Amino acid sequence: RRMEHIRNFSIIAHVDHGKSTLADRLMEFTGAVEEREKKDQLLDTLDIERERGITIKLQAVRLNYKAKDGQEYTLHLIDTPGHVDFGYEVSRSLTACEGALLLIDATQGIEAQTIATFWQALEQDLEIIPVINKIDLPSADVERIKEQIADVLGLDPDEAILASGKAGIGIQDILEAIVNKIPPPEGEEDKPLKALIFDSYYDPYRGAVAFVRIFDGEVKKGTKIKLMSTGKEFEVTEVGAQTPQMTQLDSLRAGDVGYIAAAIKDVRDIRIGDTITDAKNPTDQPVPGFRPAKPMVYAGLYPTGSTLFEDLRDALEKYSINDAAITYEMESSPALGLGFRCGFLGLLHMEIVQERLEREYDIELITTAPNVIYKVITKKGEELEVRNPSQMPDPSQIDKILEPYIEANIITPNDYVGAIMQLVQDKRGIQRSFEYIDKKTVLLRYDIPMAEVLFDFHDKLKTATRGYASFDYEFKDYRPGYLVKMDIKINGEIVDALSFIVHRDKAYRVGRNIVDKMREVIPRQLFEVRIQAVIGSKVVASARVAPLRKDVLAKCYGGDITRKKKLLEKQKKGKKRMKQLGKVELPQEAFLSILKAE
Ligand code: GDP
Ligand code: MG
Numbered sequence: 001r002r003m004e005h006i007r008n009f010s011i012i013a014h015v016d017h018g019k020s021t022l023a024d025r026l027m028e029f030t031g032a033v034e035e036r037e038k039k040d041q042l043l044d045t046l047d048i049e050r051e052r053g054i055t056i057k058l059q060a061v062r063l064n065y066k067a068k069d070g071q072e073y074t075l076h077l078i079d080t081p082g083h084v085d086f087g088y089e090v091s092r093s094l095t096a097c098e099g100a101l102l103l104i105d106a107t108q109g110i111e112a113q114t115i116a117t118f119w120q121a122l123e124q125d126l127e128i129i130p131v132i133n134k135i136d137l138p139s140a141d142v143e144r145i146k147e148q149i150a151d152v153l154g155l156d157p158d159e160a161i162l163a164s165g166k167a168g169i170g171i172q173d174i175l176e177a178i179v180n181k182i183p184p185p186e187g188e189e190d191k192p193l194k195a196l197i198f199d200s201y202y203d204p205y206r207g208a209v210a211f212v213r214i215f216d217g218e219v220k221k222g223t224k225i226k227l228m229s230t231g232k233e234f235e236v237t238e239v240g241a242q243t244p245q246m247t248q249l250d251s252l253r254a255g256d257v258g259y260i261a262a263a264i265k266d267v268r269d270i271r272i273g274d275t276i277t278d279a280k281n282p283t284d285q286p287v288p289g290f291r292p293a294k295p296m297v298y299a300g301l302y303p304t305g306s307t308l309f310e311d312l313r314d315a316l317e318k319y320s321i322n323d324a325a326i327t328y329e330m331e332s333s334p335a336l337g338l339g340f341r342c343g344f345l346g347l348l349h350m351e352i353v354q355e356r357l358e359r360e361y362d363i364e365l366i367t368t369a370p371n372v373i374y375k376v377i378t379k380k381g382e383e384l385e386v387r388n389p390s391q392m393p394d395p396s397q398i399d400k401i402l403e404p405y406i407e408a409n410i411i412t413p414n415d416y417v418g419a420i421m422q423l424v425q426d427k428r429g430i431q432r433s434f435e436y437i438d439k440k441t442v443l444l445r446y447d448i449p450m451a452e453v454l455f456d457f458h459d460k461l462k463t464a465t466r467g468y469a470s471f472d473y474e475f476k477d478y479r480p481g482y483l484v485k486m487d488i489k490i491n492g493e494i495v496d497a498l499s500f501i502v503h504r505d506k507a508y509r510v511g512r513n514i515v516d517k518m519r520e521v522i523p524r525q526l527f528e529v530r531i532q533a534v535i536g537s538k539v540v541a542s543a544r545v546a547p548l549r550k551d552v553l554a555k556c557y558g559g560d561i562t563r564k565k566k567l568l569e570k571q572k573k574g575k576k577r578m579k580q581l582g583k584v585e586l587p588q589e590a591f592l593s594i595l596k597a598e
Helices: 019-029 047-052 084-095 112-123 142-153 171-181 309-321 347-361 414-426 450-464 504-521 550-554 561-575
Strands: 006-013 059-066 072-079 099-105 127-133 194-203 207-216 218-220 224-227 233-235 238-242 246-249 251-253 257-261 275-278 297-303 327-333 337-344 365-367 374-378 383-386 398-413 430-438 441-449 470-480 483-490 500-503 529-535 538-545 578-581 584-587
Touching (some): 006 019, 006 171, 019 059, 059 171, 072 171, 084 194, 099 171, 112 127, 112 142, 112 470, 127 142, 207 251, 238 251, 297 347, 309 337, 309 347, 337 347, 347 365, 398 414, 414 441, 504 529
Parallel strands (some): 006 072, 099 127
Antiparallel strands (some): 194 207, 218 251, 224 275, 297 365, 374 398, 398 470, 483 500, 578 584
C-alpha cells in the first residue's frame, strides 16, 4: 500500500545541536538538493534566520529515499526551531509526524531543551530515535552521552545513532532508522478529507498558503474545500510540496504533508490548528486541536518617523499570517498616540517581530517595555486581566494582584550550582528539586515569577555559568505577589508607556537603576530633562539630563560642507527608533530601560 512507504518525521534538539545542518545532509543524500544549490542551513530561508543563525519558521520538505530493502520511500522532514520561545512551533510540527530524531551534541550532552522537546514528542506518542551528533569533534564524549540517554531519557543507548551532520557521518544509518523504526502514517484515502493546518504563509502569487498534514481523504486542484472553524469555502488552485522548492503535485492524499493554495485573499482565513475538509463531502470530526499559541508577554508597538498607524496596521496584518503566535489589538496611549498591544511568546520573539516589521515592511516603530499578564482581584471581588501596566486599577480598589509563575529546568555543570542558586534567589525563585544526571551535571527545577525571567535572567544565567548552563521553562500557575505600579515622569508628566509593575521589595533599587539608565540613553536636548520614578505620588528616584550648551550647537554652523553632511546623516540615523513626547525626544532604549534596571 502507498502509505506503507511514507514516513513523517521531525528533528528535535537543543539549540545549536545541529538540526539544520543535519537537515541539509539528509536533503543532499536523498538528492533533493543538487551540489550546485548547496548552501548551509538551506531550510533557514529568512534573512534574519541566516544572520542570527537560528531557525524561526518550521518548513516541511519532501524527500525521496531508496532504502536498503530496495523500496522507494517518501519522507517528509519537518525542521523545527529550538529556541525556548518557539516551543509552540515545535509542538505544531510534531502533530504532523509519527516520529522524531532527537539530536544530542556529543560535546555538550543533554541540555534543557533536549528534555523539553523530548517530553513534547513523548506526549504525542512519537517514535523517538536518539542521534548522538558532532562525533567528528575531538571533544566528543559518546560514552557520557549514552549514559545520559539511559539515565535521563530512559531510552536504550544502544539504539542511538552516531553521526556528524557536518562531516556527513551516519547519514544513511539515520535514513534507514527512519524507514525501519518510525511507523507509516495511518488514515484512509476513501474517507472525507481531513487535513490539519500546521503552518501558513502569505505568497503574493498564490495568496495565503496552508501547510497541511492530510489525515484522511484527498485534495487536488479544483477541490472545493471548507475551513471547519469558520465554515468558509474556497476552490483549490494548487497543491504541492516543498522539495525544497515549492513543487506542484497532482494531489495530496492521506499520510501526505504538503501545501494547499486556494486564492485566499484574507490572511486571517487560515488558522493554524484548523481542519480543512471537503465542502461537498465534509468530515464530521475535525482533527483534535493542539495547544494553541499562548502569548506570555505583551508590549506596545507604536509607529514613529514617517510610518503612519495605518502602515503599521497593514504590516502587522500581513506579518501575522506567517507567524501564528503573535496577537495584536489596537490601543491608544496618551503619550504615544495610536498603536497596538501585541502578545508574544517571549522576548526573542518580540525582538524578531520588531526587526522583521522594519526590514520586510519598511516600518519604523518603537516597542514599549514588555510585561507579563497580571490578574487583579478587586475589592468588589471582580477578576481583571491586566496586559498593560498603565491600566492597573488604583491601589485603593485592589484586593490582590496575581502574577504568573514558570517552572524552570536548568541543566548545569555542578561547579556553577552555587552561582545559580544565588541568582534564582535574587529573582524570587523557589527550588523544587536538585538531581545529578551524570557525575558532573545537575538538573535543577525552580518555580520563578515569569516577570523576573523576562528581564535579564537568561543573560545573567549565561554570565554566571560562563555559558554552560541551559534553561527552559513552561508556564505553571498564578500566585499572589506584593506588587506595585511604578510610573515614570518626564518633566513632571507621567508617560503611560513607561509604567511597569515591580515587586515592592525591589522598587527602590529598580527605580534608581531605571532613572540612571534613562539618563544615559536620553540625548541632551535644548532644555533640561527631569526623570522621576514614582509610586503613586511618592518619588522613589530622580535624575536630570543637563541641557546642551549653546556653543556645542554653534559648532554645527558654518565650517566645511562634508562634515556638515556627515553630521546630518548621523542625526538622521539617530532618528530611527525615536519617539517625540511633547518637546522631549525619547530613543528606543529609554522605553526598554526597565529590562536593564535589575
Ligand atoms: P541548530 O540550531 O540545531 O539548527 O544547529 P545548526 O545546524 O545551525 O548548527 C549549529 C552549529 O554547529 C553550526 O556552527 C554548525 O556548523 C555546527 N555543527 C552542526 N553539526 C555539526 C557536526 O556534526 N559537527 C561539527 N563539528 N559541527 C557541527
Ligand atoms: Mg537551525
